[in-house]
Amino acid sequence: MPPRRQAAGRPSMPTPLRSFDDLAVGQEFDFGQFRMELAEILDFAHRYDPQPFHVDEAAARASPFGGIIASGLHTQATAFGHIIRTGWVKDVSLGGTEQTVRWPAPVRPGDEIALTARIEALHPSRSKPDRGVAKVVYTGRRVADGVVVLEILGTHFLRR
Amino acid sequence: MPPRRQAAGRPSMPTPLRSFDDLAVGQEFDFGQFRMELAEILDFAHRYDPQPFHVDEAAARASPFGGIIASGLHTQATAFGHIIRTGWVKDVSLGGTEQTVRWPAPVRPGDEIALTARIEALHPSRSKPDRGVAKVVYTGRRVADGVVVLEILGTHFLRR
Numbered sequence: 001m002p003p004r005r006q007a008a009g010r011p012s013m014p015t016p017l018r019s020f021d022d023l024a025v026g027q028e029f030d031f032g033q034f035r036m037e038l039a040e041i042l043d044f045a046h047r048y049d050p051q052p053f054h055v056d057e058a059a060a061r062a063s064p065f066g067g068i069i070a071s072g073l074h075t076q077a078t079a080f081g082h083i084i085r086t087g088w089v090k091d092v093s094l095g096g097t098e099q100t101v102r103w104p105a106p107v108r109p110g111d112e113i114a115l116t117a118r119i120e121a122l123h124p125s126r127s128k129p130d131r132g133v134a135k136v137v138y139t140g141r142r143v144a145d146g147v148v149v150l151e152i153l154g155t156h157f158l159r160r
Numbered sequence: 161m162p163p164r165r166q167a168a169g170r171p172s173m174p175t176p177l178r179s180f181d182d183l184a185v186g187q188e189f190d191f192g193q194f195r196m197e198l199a200e201i202l203d204f205a206h207r208y209d210p211q212p213f214h215v216d217e218a219a220a221r222a223s224p225f226g227g228i229i230a231s232g233l234h235t236q237a238t239a240f241g242h243i244i245r246t247g248w249v250k251d252v253s254l255g256g257t258e259q260t261v262r263w264p265a266p267v268r269p270g271d272e273i274a275l276t277a278r279i280e281a282l283h284p285s286r287s288k289p290d291r292g293v294a295k296v297v298y299t300g301r302r303v304a305d306g307v308v309v310l311e312i313l314g315t316h317f318l319r320r
Contacts, residue, residue, distance in 0.1 A: 048237035050244055051253055064254060073237045077208035080233055084210055093211055100260040
């Protein structure tokens with residue numbers, strides 16, 4: 001049997017999954033891009049991460065970052081909202097129980113971030129035959145220079 | 161030399177750290193509690209995680225969750241904002257580069273969550289003598305029944 005071509009080909013745009021069983025390990029998806037706006041960076045940080053280098057322009061300039069940077073939690077949440085809004089998992093998502101997130105480089109106001117995904121692992125549930133667990137690595141790269149600014153290893157429970 | 165009493169005693173309320181070197185592996189802290197309000201759950205989810213069981217009361221009732229649950233990203237962010245607002249790391253924080261977060265049980269509107277922390281590991285930076293990396297496990301328990309609803313393994317860069 002030949003390998004599934006999806007896994008070896010170019011990343012595809014996500015279309016709504018019908019089932020956990022639509023996925024294959026190694027598949028890659030291109031989620032397009034999103035932009036981190038200053039007003040949202042400040043708003044999120046005031047609510048959820050009010051550190052000076054996220055909320056105070058003068059303090060941020062004087063910090064090692066040299067200016068306002070987005071809360072990593074904000075970049076993570078914005079990427080996740082972007083993923084959800086594509087509709088990729090809207091018919092099959094049963095939530096998730098774990099994420100590991102890394103922020104290898106700071107995100108600054110106005111940065112555009114291109115998001116891709118790769119299916120890392122697929123585990124049909126033993127106790128619940130109506131679902132499976134998909135482990136997905138999402139990678140966010142700053143469009144301007146390709147630098148990776150976000151990596152999320154996400155866990156999705158998906159209907160089958 | 162006797163063991164550091166802090167590590168063996170009752171969890172203490174966090175007071176502002178003066179240095180990375182104030183910390184010891186095994187120290188535990190009591191961060192008090194916070195409450196997840198329905199209006200904020202809906203607002204966060206509309207922005208960052210618009211799945212039916214986070215934003216649509218009728219759809220949530222019909223889902224396996226039986227009602228609205230908070231986005232895990234929202235619980236994570238609210239806990240982190242709560243930590244930052246205690247002032248614990250305000251004089252020493254240089255941000256962080258990684259978190260692993262787990263949501264072992266759903267969080268519902270009105271839930272109060274008690275947050276504690278334990279210092280897991282401390283690594284002075286080899287390349288930058290002005291800082292160290294603290295690995296901290298934060299645990300959120302629903303006050304009503306003690307069930308763990310949130311675990312964050314966080315990484316903090318701290319001045320020394």
